[in-house]
Every structure is written in structure tokens, then in C-alpha cells.
Amino acid sequence: MKRLVLAEKPSVARDLSKILGADQKHKNYYEGKNYVVTWALGHLLTLKMPEDLKNEWQTWQMETLPMIPKYIGTKPLPKTRAQLKAIANLAKRKDISEAIIATDAGREGELVARWILEYIRFNKPVKRLWISSQTNKAIKEGFASLKPAKAYDDLYYSALARAKADWLIGLNVTRALTVKYQDNLSAGRVQTPTLALVAKQEEKISKFIPQKYFTLSLEVAGQRATRVQKDPYALKERKEADELVKKISSQNGKVEQITAKDKTIPAPLPYDLTELQRVANEKYGYSAKKTLSLVQSLYEVHKIVSYPRTDSKYLSNDLKATLKDRLHAIAGLFPEAKQYAVKG
Template sequence: MKQLILAEKPSVARDLSQILGATEKHKDYFEGDGVIVTWALGHLLGLKMPEDLNKDWQKWQLETLPMLPKFIGTKPLPKTRHQLQAIERLAKRSDVKEAVIATDAGREGELVARWILQYVRFNKPVKRLWISSQTTKAVKEGFARLKPASDYDDLYQSALARATADWLVGLNVTRALTVKYQDNLSAGRVQTPTLALVLKQEDKISSFIPQKYYQIALNASNQKALMEQKNPYGIKNREAAQKIVSELERTIGKVEKITVKEHSEKAPLPYDLTELQRAANEKYGYSAKKTLSVVQSLYEVHKIVSYPRTDSKYLSTDMISTMKERLQAVGSMVPEALEYAKKGAKVVQKKVFNNEKVTDHHALVPTEQRPDYAKLSSDEHRIYGMIVKRFVMLFAPEYREQKEKITVSFANRRFNFSKTTVLQKGWKENAQTSGEALHFKEGQQIKGTFEVKEKLTTPPNPLTEGGLLALMERYSLGTPATRAEIIEKLVSSELMERSGNFLRVTRKGRQLLELVNPSLVTPELTEKWEKQLEAIALGKFSSQKFIAEIKDDTKKLVSEVKNSTKKYQDFSMTQKKCPECGAFLKEKKVRDGKLLVCSNAECDYKRRAEARVSNHRCPQCHKKMLIVSGEKGEYFRCKYDGTTEKLGGKKGKKKMSRHEERRLLKKINQDDEPQESALAAALKKAMEEK
């Protein structure tokens, strides 16, 4: 009899099959003694769409909203139906005695597997593999302690409730907005308050008015100290500042107090996914999606980090015995790790071990497997380095410093000189002593000079992706596994856009936030929902009660849109008309530029809004030609001399040989080149004169 093991991806299934000895390879599965390893392709099923449940919901119209089905159910996704059928055949084999869920150990992974097993009507025992790394050791240990799948029923109920809530709120509000305002307006229980956080920061910047303020500095013994103020921006004009200086200049200062304190600081805890994404965005400018993709590869392909989609920064106590192996694995990247291993791998930051604060998974740390650096991309090397260095800090001595503060008083005004001396760098490799040596004694009289410094308040910075992730975490918007996807959805739906490393809300996004109910814009309602989902996963809240509340909220949100008298302007609409039906064309962003698409829902006309540069060379000037859209389709056009050519002909498809390339370059650079620039001519003349 055999176990049917269901992995989430083919790559994971392949790795599991090698570890479990399933060496017999088939198109849709691997087989060995006692095991059959197959895979999903992410989700193979999704919730049914409105048109699958009720014929009246096929057409988008306000009259049929809100759509509140008693039961939604699932249906196969068309592109992956073949794999679902393969799993169904395997599940019905007479020699299969039980199934093992080996999908990602998290809420979404649980949903992937449960839906599949329900669809194929699997009625045999089901067990759960729950591991935090993909190493051979972790997999073998995980299979040695499989648990009944029923132990994770609450997690499944939480996942199902989340998917149902997104269906109810997202589809109903999006349909209501789209039909009411005749434009594709996407809203959701998490993405809409996330968008509002970006706009809130933009509003702070736009409403900011710079103001002058003044500081007073004391110069004594070649050192400077600023005057203490309850409100650092309190002195608003130079006259007031100068009046204070005049008073100070008539007095003699006195060293009122000298304090010397030592301060120690232990290393930070390891990364969870959200903090890693924030740090990678700040350090390398990576998007949340890119960081997740890279760390997922380090986990699945290279097996050198633990499960990435974690929201915990703590480790379980049973991991203490693995610390030495993990240090030895990363020694070639961080040499001091080997020293810590030799000394017994003693963790200095002991609070990292806390079973109560380890949720579904522990913190993101390196595994015991030694990396093959030659196989890592530069991005993988960077992210792995960040995870490793943060982990090794746990074993480093604490950072210690001495802070010296000297308070000098002039009448009722105080000035503070300070110096920070690093006593032990510990885990802070780059820590340095700051401030000059202070030579004062208590009671000493001080004479000095004063100066007035004019300052200007500065506006807050726009939100970076890292900053947005921090706010999403603070307000419990989404989970570590979904936050990157939410940000990408806002960008792809043209509600938000990237401007360098910053995020900004588009005009379309601003209007959307004005059109929906304020309760969906502010994060409080979504934060309440997310906390309830967490409580469902812990068995502390009813999923039925949660869905009942979601339905009530959906009714209110849809009613608000229906009864709204607010106006909407589609800024993507152009004055160009469709050549097929006469409707106005809308501008739509795509990956490689912009398209003009017909605003008539029943017309599928589209063309490029702007020409794009091709690698095809002009036969006259040999420069790259543009691909231009016209009435008869796309064609090549040279923007320098107007030459045109058909697109897709032999010339366009033929690859240039090295000989032709050299000949072309020689022709471009020949002496009688008519298009030669003035700069090129001057350089050539200078070379000839040498």
C-alpha cells in the first residue's frame, strides 16, 4: 500500500521524490516503494464566479447586487485541468491507502490541498507534513512525525473564510463601482485601505507648508551645543532669537551637571518576511514581489533558508541543537560564524528562543545545508547574505557604549555637550565613537559665544515600498505571504504607480477612494477582519459568524455605491475615435508601453499608443527603426529619414551575421558619413593631428 503525497509545485515534488526514493518518473508523478509523489501547480481550483452560480449574475448590473450566495463552491482552473485529472486518477488507485498534504505549510498551502482532495472525493486517511525548510534532514524528520490533517482544520477554515470574504467584498464592490461609473474600478477589503495609506502620506506632503525656525548654539572650548527647547520649532523669528542671545551674552555660564552612563544593546532578532522585504527595498531598491521571489528560490531550489512566508522573528527551543550546523554552513560567507561554532555555538541574544511567539513558522534563518555560491544569482547572493548576517549576529557579543553628557546653564537656559564612546562593537561592526573629547568639571564657569541658526522645516518623504509594508504590518493589512501581491495588484490596476523608489496614487486611484464607503478606505475595518481570521486559525472564533458579518458589511458597502451622487472622470479617455465603431479610445498601460483600446465593451479594437524601438535596422541610415501602428497593421518606420518597411518580412526576421555586422559598423564609421556629428568630427581631427 502506498502514500499519495501532494506537493504544491513540480520542483518541490521532484525534491521530495529524490529524498523518499521515488525514482520511477511519470508524466504527472513520481513513484517508489510505498510512495507516489504528485503536485499541484499552485491553485488547481478557484471559487466559482457569479455567472456559475446564478444566471441573473451573468450580466453586470446594479439591480442584482449584492450577490450573497449561501454556498460558493469551487471549479477547476482551465489551464491546469490536466493535472487535476491526473491527481484524481492517482487518488482512486486501489493501492493508495492514505494521502499526505505536502503543500506549503501555511494558510494558502492548506487551501490548495484541501480543495483538491475535496474535488477528487478522497475518502481515505489524510496526514499533514509540516516543515520549515526543504533540506533532506528536515524532510525526513517531517515524515517521521506526520500529523493528522484534522489538526489543521482551523487553519483551513481561516483560509476558506479569507477567500470567501475577498469574493464577497471584492466582486460586489468592484461590480458596483464598474457598472455605476462605467470604468474598470477594482476595490477590495485589503487593497483599498492599502491604497489609502499611500494617499494619506501624499496629502501630508501636499498640505505641508515650510516654515522658518531658529536654533541657538553655544560655542565653547571649540565645541558646539544647542540650546534645550521643549518645542524645537518654538522660536519663529530672528528677532526673538537675537533677544535671547543678547540676554545670554550678559551672563556667565556654569557646568551644572556631568553624567556618564553605559548602555548595552543586544543583537536584533532574525528577519520575518515583511522586515526582510522592507530592508531589501531600502538597501537594494527591490520590490516586495522581487524579494519574495528571490527568497522563495533560496528556499525551494537551493534549500539554504527556512520557510520564507513567516511572520515570526523567533525560534523554537528545539532548534538550539541545530545552531552549530547552521553556523558551519555559512562560514565561507561570514568567517566569524566558524569561530562562534568552535566556541560551542552559544547564542547571546537568548530571547530569540520563545516557543509561544513562534507562529506557523519560525524566523527566517539559514538551513544546515552549505550553499553552492556558483549557482546563486547576484540577487540571491544579496538576499542570502542579509539573512545570514542577521542570523550570525545572534552569537555576537552585545554592543556597549558610554554616553557622556555635560549640561551647561546660562541663567535659565541650558545647553548640552555630548560624546558617545564605543566600548565594545559587538554585533555593530561599523559603530564609531562620536563627539569630541570633553574637558569640563562640575561647577566650572564657562564663557562662550552664541550664534543664531536659521532652519527650515522639511516635508515628509513619499512612501517607499518598504514604508508601505511597515504600515500594512502595523494595521494587519494582509499577511507576509500576500502583501507583495496586493501592492502589485494596485500597480497593475493603475490605481497606484512607482516613481523611482517611491509610490504614488494615480488620479484614477484618488477618485476610487472618494467613491467607496469610508469604512473600506480606513484600515480599521480590514484590521478587525484580519484579526478575526487569525482567531479562526487558532480555533478561537467561528468562521460562520465571520462570514455573516462580512455579508452584512458587503450590503452596506454596495448600498453606499448605489446611492452615491458623486461624479467620476475617466482620465484615460482620449479624443481619438475607434475606426471600427466610432467610440472614443482609452489609453491603457501595458508592460512594454501604452495601448489605445476601444471604450465600447462590445468592440475589441486596439492599437499601440506610441511607437516602440525595434532591433531592425534602417536600410538607408542603419539606425534602429520604430514599430508603428497604422490602418493596415504594424510596420517599421525610420524616425531619421522616414523609410518604411513591412513588419515580419524576411528582412525583419533574418539574423545579422558577424561579417555583416562588421561591414555595417565600418560603413557607419566611414570618413564620408553624412550624418557625422560636430563632436565626432572634432575628435577625428584631433586624432589625425597627433
């Protein structure tokens, strides 16, 4: 009997097939003695549209809003229907004993696989490969410690809730705006509040009135300090500032207190995708899309970063045992890494 492995992308499926010995390449999958490895192409399915659910929802009108179906359901995306059919045919093979979800270790990756398995009505056992790194070692260890897919049900429900929220808010509000204002307007759960933030900031910038003010600084023995005052914008005229300088200069200064503190600053956390995109834009002028493309390549092809499509700044527990090896690997560029490896 063989196990059907479902990856999220062809490139990941190719890497998995090499490690699992599935060296027979076919159009839609790889096959070996113990494994059949296939792939999605991102999402192969999407939620049904309103017109797929009720005839009266085919026409955009206020009378039918809000549209709140008890069950939405999914439908295949036209461009990738062939790959979905191929997965369904593999799943029906009598020599397939179970499926292994090997999509990205995140909410959307879980949704990609669950929708496919539900749509093709897969009724055999399902297990989950959960890895945050694409190295050969991580993949082998991941397959050695597979968990039942049921352990990740909450992650799937979270992704499903996100998808349904997008549907309910986006489609209802978009129709309401379009019908009311007789214009092609759109709204979305993320899009609308994000645009609101941009609009508010733009309004604040347009209403900003610049004002000139002066500050006083004291320099002694190469050390510089700025005078603190209740209203930092109080000195609006150069004459006022000059008079204050003259007044202070005629007096002797006195140090009344020196306070010294030992402060421990924790090491910065690893980047999340948003922070990395911000830094890459500031330093190199990269767009968010380019940064995502680069870091995705570092993850999938070069295998030197952890799973990038997450807003978490913490490394997952499955990486803990590999950190010494990672530190030794970069010791050539950063000699101090070897010291950290020894301490660890």
C-alpha cells in the same frame, strides 16, 4: 501500498522525490517503492464566480446586491486542469493507502491542498508534513513525525475565511461601484484600504507647506548637543537665533547632573518578508517582487532560509534542534557563530 505526497510546486516535488526514493519520473509525478510524489502549480482551484451560482447574478445590477451565497464552492482553473486530473487519477489508484500534504507550511499552502483533496473527493487517511526548511535533514525529520491533517483544520478554516472575505467584499463592492458610476472600477479587502493609505499620504504631501526654522547646538570637547525648547520651530529668523547665541555665549555653562544607565538591548528578531523587502529596497533598490523571488530561491533551491511567505518574525520550534549545525555552517564567514554554538 504507497503514499501519495502532494507538494505545492514541481521543484519541491523533485526534492522530496529524491529523498523518498521516488526516482521514476513521469509527466505529472514521481514514483518509487513506497511513495508517489505529485504537485500542484500553486492554486489549481478557485472559488466559483457569481454567474456560476445563480442566473440572476450574471447581470451586473444594483437590484441583485449584495450577493451572499450560502455555499460558494470551487472550480478548476482552466490552465492547470490537466494537473488536477492527474492528481485525481493518482488518488483513485488502489495501491494508494493515504495522502500526505506537503504544500508550504502556511495558511495558503494548506488551502491549496485541502481544496484539491476535497474536489477530487479523496476519502482515505490524510497526514500533514510540516517543515519550515527545505534541507534534506528537515525533510527526513518531518516525514518521521507526520501529524493527522485534522490537527491543522483551524489553519484551513482561517484560509477559507480569507478567501470568502475576498469574494464577498471584492465582488460585491466592485459591482456596486461599477454600476453606480458607470465605469470599470474595482475594490478589494486589501486593495481598497491600501490605496486609501497611499491616497491620504499623497494628499498630506501635496498640502505640506515647508517652513524655515533654526536650531542651536553646543559643542564641547568634541561632544555635540542640540538645545531643547518647547516649540522646536520657534526660531523662524536667523536674527533671533544669532541674538540667542550671543546671549548664551556671554554666560558660563554649568553641568548640574550626570545620569548613567546600563541598558540591555535585545538582539533584533529575524526578518519577516515585509521587513526584508523594505531593507532590500533601501540598500539595493530591489522591488518587492524581486526580493520575494530571491528569497524564495534561497528557500527552495539553496535551502538556507526558513519559509519566507509569513509575517512572523519568530522561528518555528522544528528549527530549534538544527540551530547549532546552522551556526557551525556559517562559522567560516562569521567566527563568532562558533562561540554562540558552544554557548547554546
